[in-house]
Amino acid sequence: MKARDLSVLLGVILIIVMLVVPLPGWLLSILILCNISLALVVILVSMNTREALQFSIFPSLLLLLTLFRLALNVSTTRSILSEAEAGGVIATFGSFVIGDNPLVGFVVFVILVIIQFLVITKGAERVSEVAARFTLDAMPGKQMSIDADLNAGLISEQQAKERREKVESEADFHGAMDGASKFVKGDAIAGIIIVLINIIFGLVIGMVQMDFTFTEAMNTYMRLTVGDGLVSQIPALLIATATGIVVTRTTSTGNLGSDVTEQLLQYPKLLFIAAGTLFLLGFTPINFFLTTTMAGLLALGGYVLLRPSDEKEETDIEEEEQTESSSMKSPESVVNLLNMDPIEFEFGYALIPLVDASQGGDLLDRVVMIRRQLAIELGIVVPVVRIRDNIQLNPNEYRLKIKGNEVAFGELLLDHYLAMTPDIDDEEIDGIETKEPAFGLPAKWISEENKDDAELSGYTVVDPPSVVSTHITEIIKQNAHALLGRQETKQLIDHLKENYPILVEEVTPEPLAVGDVQKVLAKLLKENISVRNLPIIFETLADFAKMTNDTELLTEYVRQALSSQITKQYATDDMSLKVITVSGKVEKMIAESIQQTEHGNYIALDPESQQIIVKTLHDEVEKLTLQEETAVVLCSPAIRMYLKQLLDRFLPQVVVLSYNELEPSVQIQSVGVVNVA
Incomplete structure (x- = not known):
């Protein structure tokens, strides 16, 4: 244990000893001087902190110092009442304040106590209570502000985490200060009671037990009581003042001294008015010489302060111009242009109200919810969406980029609603023909006056923020595999390792590197399979990675292990599933066309056979689409990934499953067969 830590523990033990063991006068004098010194150090530290959290130990320190002061009061009271003596420090303080008139000295002491109790202690307690209340009330708003800055790309994930921790620490600190300020109040009340006890019982003991006259008892015990009160109330006053400074301190760039002088003298011309x-x-009738001297000093101070401010303003302008010029020439300014955001959302100037909270825009909050929703659905942490306006776009246009490439665009009319057309078009609804951007459904932009009529006619009516939020969500889902890189995969692995360290060690870095794991997860995401169940995925990789490091095959094994998840994803509530099956002839044709190379396996089917399979499957998919059913193709596990490779070029939206990826309890209903003549 360090000597510094040991000294604190010994100090606490000494406080407990002081409560029960009588101490000699010389030791009391040393401890009293230590108490005053500690109080001075505390108030100086509180004045030199820029924000309250820099003195986060203050609530606990306040409790220890209060206990130390009360223990001193107990020890000095015991010494005063039993021996009419409490050390040289108390006697000196008492004689200095009282002088030849005990009554005047006592009145001065009472005034000091009143100031400390009614003004500083009560004020600090009230400020602590209000600060704690407002800090707790402001927490949700601060958290939302951090999320908004994060989604706008103004801060990184690490910066957001640090700011959230700071907000929580501020709330904890002010809550602790609210409770600790009660100790200051209790200490002041206890000090008043101890003074009364010393005076009353001192007179009784002095006159009854020590045969003092009333005057002798009054002089003796009044001097010691006032001296004892002063040596305890002065540190208490300093600590109470420090409490007030800490709880009223806001975040600043300097300490209290620099802030006071800088802000109080920031308008030098006002000193001339005061002068x-x-x-x-x-x-x-006031002394003319005195007022003139003071006026001259104020005017001189204003003149001295005014000259440097003018010179500083000119210097700041020159430095700013030089800084701008040098920053444009520096190589770092060019290097920063190479940074590319994973997700960018750009919009024309007419769509600024979508983002501007002062105009009622809540897109930033919606993006926060989108990232949380996709984290649950996909099992990955979606990167921050950089949101900014672009004057090169049309006023009502927006576009979405993934890693610098434009993947989607659309137009919004903020003063309209998007009405999705039902099966039977209602010609009575007037609107601007368009398409719903996320799914390509026919729709109309209608005015607010036609909103109720459209809803009564069976239209699905959506406001513009919901339209763009849905579009962003779907685009991110479609490109989730592109957003998951090695760095993001490493974060997922580290998170899994916290709860499953042995499982992670079996998979990576041997036999699979992080890049191999990333390829498996990306292939799952590309086919809309959530990777949230990482334990099962890693269990499967641990079992099969020893036999093969082909990520295509490993992905198929993982899909089979996730059969329960895949079944729930595509089967109906009654555990039935309509599928398009693949004939044995087609399966044999595909199996025979598989080419094995050192870089992996791929399908090498002749163009004519490909065309026949794709056309047959396209016809079957259209039939299911007319019935509003999801197109699911069911085949054997041996050819599933090769059939998916073939369809990705022509029908990427078609879901391809193998028999091993479905639970035995699923009732499969074949509604079509892929066959060749």
Whole structure:
């Protein structure tokens, strides 16, 4: 244990000893001086902190110092009442304040106690209570502000985490200060009670047990009581003042001294007004020489402060121009242009109200919810969406980029609603023909006056923020595999390792590197399979990675292990599934056309056979689409990934499953067969 830590523990033990063991006068004098020194150090530290969290130990320190001071009061009271003596420090303080008139000295002491209790202690307690209340009330708003800055790309994930921790620490600190300020109040009340006890019982003990006259007892015990009160109330006053400074301190760039002088003297011209006022007061019965001298000093101070401010303003302008010029020439300014955001959302100037909270825009909050929703659905942490306006776009246009490439665009009419057309078109609804951007459904932009009529006619009516939020969600889902890189995969692995360290060690870095795991997860995401169940995925990789490092085959094994998840994803509530099956002839044709190379396996089917399979499957998919059913193709596990490779070029939206990827309890209903003549 360090000597510094040991000293704190010994100090606490000494406080407990002081409560029960009588101490000699010389030791009491040393401890009293230590108490005053600690109080001075605390108030100096509180004045030199830029924000309250820099003195986060203050609530606990306040409790220890209060306990130390009360233990001193107990020890000095015991010494005063039993021996009419409490050390040289208390006697000196008492004689200095009282002088030849005990009554005047006692009145001065009472005034000091009143100031400390009613003004500083009560004020600090009230400020602590209000600060704690407002800090807790402001927490949700601060958290939303952090999320908004994060989604706008103004801060990184690490910066957002640090700011959230700071908000939580501020709330904890002010809550602790609210409770700790009660100790200051209790200490002041206890000090008043101890003073009364010393005076009353001191007179009784002095006159009854020590045969003092009333005057002798009054002089003796009044001097010691006032001295004892002063040596305890002065540190208490300093600690109470420090409490008030800490809880009223806001975030600043400097300490209290620099802030006071900088802000109080930030308008030097006002010193001339004050100087003129004092000079005019000299023509009253007030001493003319004194007021004129003070006015001259104020005017001189204003003149001295005014000259450097003018020079500083010119210097700042020159430095700013030089900084801008040098920054444009520096190589770092060019390097920063190479940074590319994973997700960018750009919009024309007419769509600014979507983002501007002062105009009612809530797109930033919606993006926060989208990232949380996709984290649950896909099992990955979606990167921050960089949102910014672009004057090169049309006023109502927006576009979405993934890693610098435009993947989607659309137009919004903020003063309209998007009405998705039902099966039977209602010609009575007037609107601007368009398409719903996320799914390509026919729709109309209608005015607010036609909103109720459209809903009654069976239209699905959506406001513009919901339209763009849905579009962003779907685009991110479609491109989730492109957003998951090695760095993001490493974060997922590290998160899994916290709860499953042995499982992770079996998979990576041997036999699979992070890149191999990333390829498996990306292939799952590309076919809309969530990777949230990482334990099962890693269990499967641990079992089969020892036999093969082909990520295509490993992905198929993982899909089979996730059969329960895949079944729930595509089967109906009654555990039935309509599928298009693949004939044995087609399966044999595909199996025979598989080419094995050192870089992996791929299908090498002749163009004519490909065309026949794709056309047959396209016809079957159209039939299912007319019935509003999801197109699912069911085949054997041996050819599933090769059939998917073939369809990705022509029908990428078609879901291809193998028999092993479905639970035995699923009732499969074949509604079509892929066959060749």
